[in-house]
Amino acid sequence: MANTGDDRRPKYQRIADTLREEIRSGEYGPGDRLPGENDLMAVHGVARMTARQALGVLRDEGVAEARKGAGVFVREFRPLRRRGIQRLAQQHWGNGRSIWSADIEDRSLQVDQVSVSEEAAPDGVGAVLDLADGETVCVRRRRFVLDGKSVLLATSYLPTSLVAGSAVTEEDTGRGGTYARLAELGHKPLRFREEVRSRMPSKDEADQLSMSAGTPVILVCRTAYTGEGRAVEVNEMTLDAASYILEYDFEA
Amino acid sequence: MANTGDDRRPKYQRIADTLREEIRSGEYGPGDRLPGENDLMAVHGVARMTARQALGVLRDEGVAEARKGAGVFVREFRPLRRRGIQRLAQQHWGNGRSIWSADIEDRSLQVDQVSVSEEAAPDGVGAVLDLADGETVCVRRRRFVLDGKSVLLATSYLPTSLVAGSAVTEEDTGRGGTYARLAELGHKPLRFREEVRSRMPSKDEADQLSMSAGTPVILVCRTAYTGEGRAVEVNEMTLDAASYILEYDFEA
Numbered sequence: 001m002a003n004t005g006d007d008r009r010p011k012y013q014r015i016a017d018t019l020r021e022e023i024r025s026g027e028y029g030p031g032d033r034l035p036g037e038n039d040l041m042a043v044h045g046v047a048r049m050t051a052r053q054a055l056g057v058l059r060d061e062g063v064a065e066a067r068k069g070a071g072v073f074v075r076e077f078r079p080l081r082r083r084g085i086q087r088l089a090q091q092h093w094g095n096g097r098s099i100w101s102a103d104i105e106d107r108s109l110q111v112d113q114v115s116v117s118e119e120a121a122p123d124g125v126g127a128v129l130d131l132a133d134g135e136t137v138c139v140r141r142r143r144f145v146l147d148g149k150s151v152l153l154a155t156s157y158l159p160t161s162l163v164a165g166s167a168v169t170e171e172d173t174g175r176g177g178t179y180a181r182l183a184e185l186g187h188k189p190l191r192f193r194e195e196v197r198s199r200m201p202s203k204d205e206a207d208q209l210s211m212s213a214g215t216p217v218i219l220v221c222r223t224a225y226t227g228e229g230r231a232v233e234v235n236e237m238t239l240d241a242a243s244y245i246l247e248y249d250f251e252a
Numbered sequence: 253m254a255n256t257g258d259d260r261r262p263k264y265q266r267i268a269d270t271l272r273e274e275i276r277s278g279e280y281g282p283g284d285r286l287p288g289e290n291d292l293m294a295v296h297g298v299a300r301m302t303a304r305q306a307l308g309v310l311r312d313e314g315v316a317e318a319r320k321g322a323g324v325f326v327r328e329f330r331p332l333r334r335r336g337i338q339r340l341a342q343q344h345w346g347n348g349r350s351i352w353s354a355d356i357e358d359r360s361l362q363v364d365q366v367s368v369s370e371e372a373a374p375d376g377v378g379a380v381l382d383l384a385d386g387e388t389v390c391v392r393r394r395r396f397v398l399d400g401k402s403v404l405l406a407t408s409y410l411p412t413s414l415v416a417g418s419a420v421t422e423e424d425t426g427r428g429g430t431y432a433r434l435a436e437l438g439h440k441p442l443r444f445r446e447e448v449r450s451r452m453p454s455k456d457e458a459d460q461l462s463m464s465a466g467t468p469v470i471l472v473c474r475t476a477y478t479g480e481g482r483a484v485e486v487n488e489m490t491l492d493a494a495s496y497i498l499e500y501d502f503e504a
């Protein structure tokens with residue numbers, strides 16, 4: 001894996017390797033400005049296009065980001081820690097705290113663009129929720145914003161037959177949120193499944209999450225089940241991968 | 253979020269949107285060949301560069317992949333399901349099965365390029381394992397290959413003071429693997445933490461995992477703890493995101 005002496009790689013790759021190593025070693029820290037095209041041209045004796053390509057490699061890897069008119073900077077990675085298991089522990093939402101509060105620690109995560117509607121269930125969701133043909137779902141969409149930047153898009157689906165007339169269909173679900181309301185309705189979530197994937201964002205997702213180039217999204221699909229094993233909610237989340245670490249703690 | 257009538261977007265973006273929608277609706281299924289540059293030029297009345305850019309958008313998103321000389325195809329996503337919790341359940345490795353066997357279901361996951369060495373602990377690892385200055389670790393590197401394609405790189409770190417002279421330092425750790433050996437040594441792992449991130453691969457990672465363009469890696473860092481809370485192993489895994497779904501099942 002050592003690149004030492006591997007002179008067959010294109011020059012811009014080798015310059016990118018050098019810069020990456022200097023970032024890894026801490027010579028350039030998070031938020032530091034990297035050498036510009038002119039600096040790289042002078043130091044490495046290369047053409048502007050080669051210098052530009054080298055910086056492009058680091059941008060595409062998400063290691064660096066361009067700021068208009070200011071240069072290329074080492075990406076700052078100061079992610080939220082999302083605890084998949086502790087945060088869903090009954091003690092949290094049972095006490096009336098939103099399940100999201102464990103995510104934010106001392107930083108201000110805000111929910112905006114909340115919308116609630118009744119819709120036909122998407123195919124996959126209908127299957128998981130075991131809906132009959134034509135049964136509708138209550139769809140709750142919202143966006144989570146941290147320090148002014150959107151970091152997560154979430155869409156929850158719940159069977160209309162389960163939640164019609166309850167606060168689950170209101171923008172403000174009240175103390176303890178959706179899961180506390182489901183418990184009151186006799187459908188207390190007791191088991192959860194989270195499925196995690198990652199891919200590059202679509203243009204729309206990148207726009208909605210104001211993402212930099214070279215940054216993937218993490219997709220988390222969470223299903224909540226009652227003690228009888230009935231699926232009562234599917235929550236599809238799209239996370240800016242530069243903003244999140246997911247954590248799962250469990251016993252053997 | 254509807255693109256209808258949004259004519260201010262560049263033409264290649266709108267062509268990409270159309271193709272993406274046709275893929276989403278199933279008109280083009282996994283593995284199907286997409287219209288080529290010539291087809292797109294004729295259908296949309298655009299220049300070759302515009303057609304090429306449209307296909308480039310789908311490649312960069314990981315929705316499609318180019319095959320040399322054959323065209324651009326809808327990416328096939330037939331991932332492994334990796335169960336973070338069930339697969340570590342004692343019943344699995346306690347019975348002498350490798351913790352990885354739950355991953356493969358009916359497909360053939362093979363381990364190759366196993367190497368074991370004694371090394372200085374990387375900074376972060378030394379801190380988690382609570383090592384004294386200069387204490388070394390046993391480093392186990394291996395690669396997991398599915399159907400001929402490498403899908404996961406794993407590097408485990410264990411304190412040398414714990415495992416010296418045991419089969420943990422051999423290429424073949426024997427029945428039940430590393431965790432069964434740790435149990436025999438009186439350091440049975442009982443609690444686990446998995447931290448999950450995602451980013452674009454470095455050139456080396458992309459090469460080692462034979463990854464297509466527009467595909468991120470998922471990073472899983474697993475720490476194993478004894479009942480007394482001592483960290484006995486750190487395992488850093490790099491997964492081809494196109495090959496994996498991670499699953500975590502847990503109770504409220």
